Amino acid sequence: MNNIVIFGAGGHAKAVVDAVEREGRYRIFGLLDSHKASGSDIYGYRVLGNEQYIAEHREEIKGCIIAIGDNWTRALIAARIALRYPDLPFVTAVHPGAWIARGAKLGQGTVVMAGAVVNSDTLIGEHCILYPKASIDHDSRIGDYVTLAPGATTGGNVTVGDYSVLSLGVSVIHSVSIGEHTVIGAGATVLSDIGGYAVAYGTPAVIARSRAAGERYL
Ligand SMILES: CC(C)(COP(=O)(O)OP(=O)(O)OC[C@H]1O[C@@H](n2cnc3c(N)ncnc32)[C@H](O)[C@@H]1OP(=O)(O)O)[C@@H](O)C(=O)NCCC(=O)NCCS
Structure with a gap:
């Protein structure tokens, strides 16, 4: 099963974690959130750091999903990730x-x-x-x-x-x-x-x- 990272570790991320877990298509490698302390967690999935973490573990991370409720903020982050990691797929x-x-x-x-x-x-x-x-x-x-x-x-x-x-x-x-x-x-x-x-x-x-x-x- 491919590893993915989830961007965002707030309340909305809990629901995204639940959907990903229950769908069972991907393994959650961890969460990325520049506003949360590294090492905090949601349902046992650790906050690993910010998006720089992908560069350091690019081989292991096969996809990502953005768990941010605000439409505009989600778009800004998606654009930033797509620019920096153009070959990293966004999954559903x-x-x-x-x-x-x-x-x-x-x-x-x-x-x-x-x-x-x-x-x-x-x-x-x-x-x-x-x-x-x-x-x-x-x-x-x-x-x-x-x-x-x-x-x-x-x-x-x-x-x-x-x-x-x-x-x-x-x-x-x-x-x-x-x-x-x-x-x-x-x-x-x-x-x-x-x-x-x-x-x-x-x-x-x-x-x-x-x-x-x-x-x-x-
Ligand atoms: C519409 C909304 C975005 C607010 O818009 P706004 O322009 O900032 O409105 P305000 O809060 O300044 O309220 C202005 C007036 O509209 C009324 N109003 C606001 N939302 C209303 C609604 N959905 N239905 C009826 N009247 C509403 C307010 O009571 C207020 O009335 P008043 O002038 O008589 O006091 C907000 O009320 C709303 O419905 N948000 C959605 C919340 C939601 O669904 N969250 C989950 C998202 S996942």
Whole structure:
């Protein structure tokens, strides 16, 4: 079984560790986090240091996954690692309690947690996070660095742009398009298209304000 490292050793990393362990495709070599002391651990997996550690153990490490919840921060780290270690693959993690239907595809680095559903022929981009019970129905297109929080649900033929967030319990009806860098607030019901660079919430969801790329939402 190939060794991988997990970037990030916070609360989100615990869930990623769980998905990787239960999927059983990779062995977790350890965690990398420049903000945590070397030697601390999560479920017995040690924090080994920062990304420099890869250079020193490149032969043993065959892949990596980024366990950072914020979409923009995850993208910055992915870009930095890709630049420094261009031949190090980003792997996916899919909890065995998730369902990936026929024809559905996941981009590299994407994490799918327990109870999530990716239905028929839906395409999920790179480095996305589908939290527990997130559900995307058939023929949808989800960009890169997108988060679907726990319980976020879409109908079929939905589009979500890069870096966008469907927060806790959001519902999106079929065939709606959501732009990039947009945050749909918790509990919203999206009945019509919402453009990019916006924060929207409510039932029906309406745009409350504009939003810059990288603005914090967690
Ligand atoms: C939408 C959100 C990002 C906040 O956006 P914001 O523009 O910073 O909003 P503020 O917190 O300044 O609140 C502004 C107003 O909108 C209201 N509001 C905020 N979020 C709302 C929501 N989801 N639904 C309805 N009203 C909301 C606030 O109560 C406040 O109302 P007031 O002016 O009457 O006091 C945040 O409320 C949210 O829903 N976050 C998602 C949390 C989540 O799902 N976390 C898990 C991620 S994995």
